[in-house]
Amino acid sequence: MIQIGIRLHDVNAGLSAEEKTLESRARKAREEGFACVHLAPQKVLPCVPYGPETMTAELAEHFRAVFSENELDVAVLGCYLNLAHPDPEKLRDIQAHYYGSIQMCAWMGAGLVGTETGCPNAEYKTDGNTRSEEALQCFIRNLEPVVSFAEQFGVILAIEPVWGHIIYNPDRALQVIRALQSPNLRIIFDPVNLLGPDNADRRESVFLEAIDKLDPYIAMVHLKDFVRKDGKLVSVAAGTGEMQYETILRYLKTEKVFIQATLENTSNENAVAARELIQRVYQEV
Numbered sequence: 001m002i003q004i005g006i007r008l009h010d011v012n013a014g015l016s017a018e019e020k021t022l023e024s025r026a027r028k029a030r031e032e033g034f035a036c037v038h039l040a041p042q043k044v045l046p047c048v049p050y051g052p053e054t055m056t057a058e059l060a061e062h063f064r065a066v067f068s069e070n071e072l073d074v075a076v077l078g079c080y081l082n083l084a085h086p087d088p089e090k091l092r093d094i095q096a097h098y099y100g101s102i103q104m105c106a107w108m109g110a111g112l113v114g115t116e117t118g119c120p121n122a123e124y125k126t127d128g129n130t131r132s133e134e135a136l137q138c139f140i141r142n143l144e145p146v147v148s149f150a151e152q153f154g155v156i157l158a159i160e161p162v163w164g165h166i167i168y169n170p171d172r173a174l175q176v177i178r179a180l181q182s183p184n185l186r187i188i189f190d191p192v193n194l195l196g197p198d199n200a201d202r203r204e205s206v207f208l209e210a211i212d213k214l215d216p217y218i219a220m221v222h223l224k225d226f227v228r229k230d231g232k233l234v235s236v237a238a239g240t241g242e243m244q245y246e247t248i249l250r251y252l253k254t255e256k257v258f259i260q261a262t263l264e265n266t267s268n269e270n271a272v273a274a275r276e277l278i279q280r281v282y283q284e285v
Contacts, residue, residue, distance in 0.1 A: 005036030030192035060107035
């Protein structure tokens with residue numbers, strides 16, 4: 001059975017400070033029927049400086065205790081920083097943040113460290129060089145020591161292909177996987193993130209291609225929906241846009257038993273409905 005989770009920073013968003021504590025958000029996620037969470041520490045502990053120097057075993061134990069009390073697994077510890085940053089000093093700081101996240105993941109028993117794949121500029125914005133071979137090789141080069149560090153700690157580092165980033169399709173993802181040849185490098189499958197204005201109308205074939213090529217490496221799933229606005233795709237909660245989930249959920253049900261899948265872009269008003277939709281379709285396929 002699929003284990004459905006939620007981004008913890010989407011829980012109780014917009015409410016009072018007391019309702020946005022780590023503890024209250026974890027409690028609410030469990031009350032709403034979620035089994036696991038996507039944890040972005042800097043977004044759920046905004047008053048606590050979160051960097052390599054504060055990623056301690058004690059903080060990891062605090063996280064572990066809170067989630068254990070609420071019977072929640074941490075499916076993914078997010079570290080969504082730009083490993084293609086052009087400034088060498090800034091890049092070293094970014095890599096240090098990944099090293100700290102990998103240690104935290106090991107200490108707290110999280111499922112994996114998750115990341116996207118950046119853009120070759122300081123602004124982390126899609127530009128004309130994002131899909132270039134130079135950008136790809138830069139990302140691989142900067143990712144390699146992070147993967148090696150993950151191997152030392154027995155932690156899975158999972159990259160998430162995104163249409164507007166350096167790794168924008170399954171073939172680019174496979175190039176990274178094959179270049180680094182690490183059992184600790186895996187894929188987060190976010191179907192909507194593989195879509196852009198140029199391929200959204202053939203999304204079923206996009207999803208099937210990703211499943212076919214990346215299946216051995218998929219370690220975790222993100223589920224959301226999308227709407228079109230001003231020529232762009234805008235991410236929204238599952239069930240509130242154009243997505244159909246039968247293909248994806250049939251694959252998860254037959255090939256990825258008990259995989260963890262976290263919902264994204266939910267609100268206080270639609271999180272439970274999004275979870276119920278996914279569970280209903282999962283049962284029907």
